[in-house]
Amino acid sequence: MTYSEENYLKVIYHLSLNNSKGVNTNSIANVMESKPSSVTDMVQKLAEKDLVIYKKYQGVSLTEKGKFTALMIVRKHRMWEVFLVETLDFSWDEVHDVAEQLEHIKSEKLINKLEEFLGFPTEDPHGDPIPDRNGKIAKIDKKLLSEIGVGKKVICVGVKDSSPPFLQYLDKQQIALGSAIEVLAKEDFDQSLSLRVDDKDVSVSNKIASNLFVKPV
Amino acid sequence: MTYSEENYLKVIYHLSLNNSKGVNTNSIANVMESKPSSVTDMVQKLAEKDLVIYKKYQGVSLTEKGKFTALMIVRKHRMWEVFLVETLDFSWDEVHDVAEQLEHIKSEKLINKLEEFLGFPTEDPHGDPIPDRNGKIAKIDKKLLSEIGVGKKVICVGVKDSSPPFLQYLDKQQIALGSAIEVLAKEDFDQSLSLRVDDKDVSVSNKIASNLFVKPV
DNA sequence: ATAAATATTTAGCCTTGCCTAAAAATATCT
DNA sequence: AGATATTTTTAGGCAAGGCTAAATATTTAT
Structure with missing residues (x-):
């Protein structure tokens, strides 16, 4: 799984939360600050790896495998944000860019140890829920x-x-x-x-x- | 600065510590598990960016700029190793691969805050010295x-x-x-x-x- | 000193991930 | 419904970073 593939999955995941239908090429390109043609390329690769379901002109949606992968990236992103704010005294408006990098570090042990060190937080510094190691998200009533x-x-x-x-x-x-x-x-x-x-x-x-x-x- | 360029600088730095002369293509390729021809390519790019001094067939050495860059990568690598062992209870034989990833995270603030959190350590879990934020290394008598x-x-x-x-x-x-x-x-x-x-x-x-x-x- | 062995570079090709421009499909409007 | 506008895909290309095979330097050995 490359850095770029992970970013696509994450973006598709976030866009799926609003749109109940397939996510369209254009909106992915907007968020990623790239071009629709680039999105088409990548989405076809992701479909070959069974991470998304894709039919030409019909938009994209995540498979179970793709969704889990995306959730693990979101988990890492939000967990690192907690670390930055709670442990290293970053303010909540400074953490995003660093977490964007840290979310791609590959080590299950690392994220689980970090979770333990932080006391199993369920929300990040912006109030967004942190998926657990099985991809489960505690629904927050808000x-x-x-x-x-x-x-x-x-x-x-x-x-x-x-x-x-x-x-x-x-x-x-x-x-x-x-x-x-x-x-x-x-x-x-x-x-x-x-x-x-x-x-x-x-x-x-x-x-x-x-x-x-x-x-x- | 790409991930790959950073790795080359780091390897050249480590190989320079033994060889007082220029580092040769072959030894870089061995450490990087790549091929000498690939090394030639990259070394030429690094030379154009004033990170190394390179003359055909004469080996490579770091410029001041290249050396500082390499030292900052070593700093991050060793600092993260301390974090993994001291804070997250990793054992000293488990930290290398994760630190290889973490050393590429770009944020001066992050590494300096981490250093503060860890109490300004001067050595990593294997006894190797950690360069300070100016690239200075405390010489250890050993x-x-x-x-x-x-x-x-x-x-x-x-x-x-x-x-x-x-x-x-x-x-x-x-x-x-x-x-x-x-x-x-x-x-x-x-x-x-x-x-x-x-x-x-x-x-x-x-x-x-x-x-x-x-x-x- | 020259031949053989070794090291290095060049040339040409591949994959990834991106781009632009053009073509094709879908959606919208009257 | 038909024309127009929008969206999406295709085609062809580019840079980064790697590879193999062939050519060229350098070193070592006789």
Whole structure:
């Protein structure tokens, strides 16, 4: 399994979570910052190795084998993110690029020992679930903050967008995983929210609220 | 800098330590398990990038830039070995292959944070020195056990050969870094040694003694 | 000093993973 | 339904990094 094949499987996995149908060539190319023709090439190779199911013009989907492989890459990525934040004191907006590299290290023993050292974490620093060694993912009960009614109290449990600018914005507003959030008011005009976060009052746009996962308290 | 280029620089660095002259094509090919013609190709590319000095038929040597790059790879390799043994409980004969992968992770911040977490180690689990972030190596005063006279007391500080079979042999004989060794006798016939290791009496062949580094107590 | 042996380089080819441009299939719009 | 737009695939090519076989230097041995 090459570095490149692993990246394709990972991207196809992530795109499959939204699209219930086959993932199309174009969207893979967009995410990978490559060209549709390159995607066609690689997808045909992956199909020959029984990692994806592919019919011309019909999009791609993962086989069981392909899905498991993708899950093990996601597992490694998220586990390393925990390590970087918990053990090496990286901030949550700095870990992605390094984890993109570390996720390709091949050693089952390494990832399992790391998991043990970290105390069997079930979520990464952005609140995304970490697959266990069998590929099982603990389902997390979460909603978008934008869907929460006025007066409700919730706890912040994850981010949908984990780009550095968004994470840095949250840092600035002192919104973190675990923060207690109460929805004080919702503005009809632009769906912006007035919140009480821990002890502070904060106002956030609908776009922010649509990228924050929360769970009922 | 590609994965492959990094491996060439590392191999050239290690071979330079013995040969004071230029490193020859053949020996690089042997270590890399590739062919001399492939080495010629790559060495020409490295020369164009000012990482090595190369004249046809005259062997290769590292430039300052190439040497620093190689030292940073050695630094990462040995630092990760410490992490694997100290933090994740790998044994010293298991770490090499994983460290070969980890040494290519590109992030200065990562290696420096890791160094801090590990308490600024100066040697890896085999007693080899870890270059600091400027490429400086603490010189370690060490001799081969085979050169130590009868009656002398020394401490085991490193291994010359760090292949799993040799390391496992040492484990079996309970010889580890830090072990106190007294040379009780040397056999004229085959240069084998009678040792007292910590509290146990052990006999080792000259081949073993020629692969163990010790320092005077 | 020259012949034989060894080491190194060159030439030409292969695979991987990517690209552009052109062709073909599918989707959309009126 | 038919024309147009979009998406996808095919064809042909390129760079990296490797290979074998043949040519060329260098070293060693007589």
